[in-house]
Amino acid sequence: MLEFDDIQHILLTRAPALTGRYEFLSFRDAASGRAWLSAIADKVLSAAEARKSLATEKRWVSVALTWNGLRTLGVGEESLATFPEAFKQGMAARAEILGDTGENRPEKWLGGLAGSDLHAIVILFARDGPERERCKAEHARLLAGGEGVRVLSGLDLEATPPFEYAHDHFGYRDRLSQPVIEGSGEEPTPGSGAPLKPGEFILGYPDEDGPPAHLPRPDILIRNGSYLAYRRLQEHVGAFRDFLKANGRTAEEQELVAAKLMGRWRSGCPLTHAPEKDDPALGADLKRNNDFNYKQMDPHGYAVPLGSHIRRMNPRDTAHNINRRRMIRRGATYGPHLSEGAPEDGVERGIAAFVICANLVRQFEFAQNVWANDKSFHELGNERDPIIGNQDGTLEFKIPKRPIRKTIKGLPAFTTVRGGAYFFLPGIRALRYLASGTKEKP
């Protein structure tokens, strides 16, 4: 039975938010960090509370901490040593594994995310702009009222128009394929697979391999917790649109190139169901838009190219042990919308998202290292994920086609990693335990 009243809402609910803000914090010492945490902990909704108030609530707050943050808050060395090595090292130290090299390297990251003084993130999802501004001001007052907690940086989130459905700045419909946790009460949409054991995402529960094992200690700190891999991914919308124009003579051809890169039409419609012409109604239909596989429906990639984004990031029935590789995604877009037809304005815009999982190495790092950045994934050779892989202009993208495939050479980078970090997302009781100076009995 999931402890809904102890699990932070972000793990189990998706807030109906159009705006929000992330703030990245640094604690001077344990006392200042604990004082801040004591005050903010009351604002953090559990999954149970969020579900009850989803229709009326205007803002949703989550708090997570880096390993350095846990240490600064006074968590004992004995406990700190039990956390996984990757989490201890932090995302910046894992750059080579993640493909965060070249333009994506941590030295170029913004907002102080690569430094060891990053201790915490406070995640705000707000129903609208005024509510976001109200919460920002309230948090600023909280910080001004205490001392010793510094804001390293902040990032305002904005949905991009049209607001009727979630999509990124490139125009791709998002949130179509999410795993469902057993016991969460949610039903997977057709094609999304059976619900997964909670331990794949929440610490302290059985996972797909059996009972929980080798978890950090003490139990009060980690129970109902999880890990967040944060990624701030700039989307180069101008370059993306120029690429489509250069590779398609007509609007229809350009739209097909966009679909081939993703594996879905921008409407969300999967290419397995509509290989030649978009079907927006299908794209919007949750009963149908995720109901496909590759082994039977498209083994050679004639519809969904073997190297396309969705085929890499969720190879479905063509991957082994797929249930041990799934991830929950949360997040939002940031930066202003670039109107169709407008030239690139140089303003940063993109996606600021979290991958939520119980094991950063087995789930998130695997996806980055193998699915996104392995050049020989599916025997492709000289390819990486066309959307989020590390692209330096020397790689290609192959589109299987009869009688012979089309190869696009010199694929440009459509995205750049502008920041990232590993956080631990404690349960509600664990937040209070940390705020109390870990004095409550483990």
Place this chain on the structure above:
Amino acid sequence: MSSTPQEDWTKPAAMAIPKEGYFKKEMGRHGPIFPKTPACYGFSIIAKVIPGREETVRAYAKTIEEAVKATPDVLAPLRLHYLRWVLFDVGSDLYFQYQGIFDTDFDKYLEDAVALFVKTGITTVFVNLEGFPADWKTNLDAVTKFFRDHQRPSFLEYGEYPFVSADEIKKALKLKAAFSEMLDQMQ
């Protein structure tokens, strides 16, 4: 072909490898990555057999034979070319060598490999080796460390048809069979 231009399958190639097993330290999720050579990727794991376990280890050959017979693609996740299991004496001790040649660096699919070892019973041979962690079923880190500690990197590798993956070879053979079939149909 998945090979890059310098990976020319028509020219047999040999590669001398530094003592560390790699040319440039490049980190994977579980440790340094060993390079692709003309003989593709691979490992040679050498460990001492626990005294008195020789028969158990030998009997395991039959287990794997049966497993592959029952499900021919059971080892597919490992993306293998060949596996060789060898027992040999050093003084009065018995040692075991597990040598594999495959198409992806071991680091990438390590969890899949361990899951497969458990499923097929391959692990039964490892539990008869000195130093294999007792909690291997749940402790991937310890299993990884065992493999890393017992891996002896090659100092020289050779390929008669270098860098070619098992999938490419299978595709070529399928193509040959399809052409033969086509020619038969033309008679």
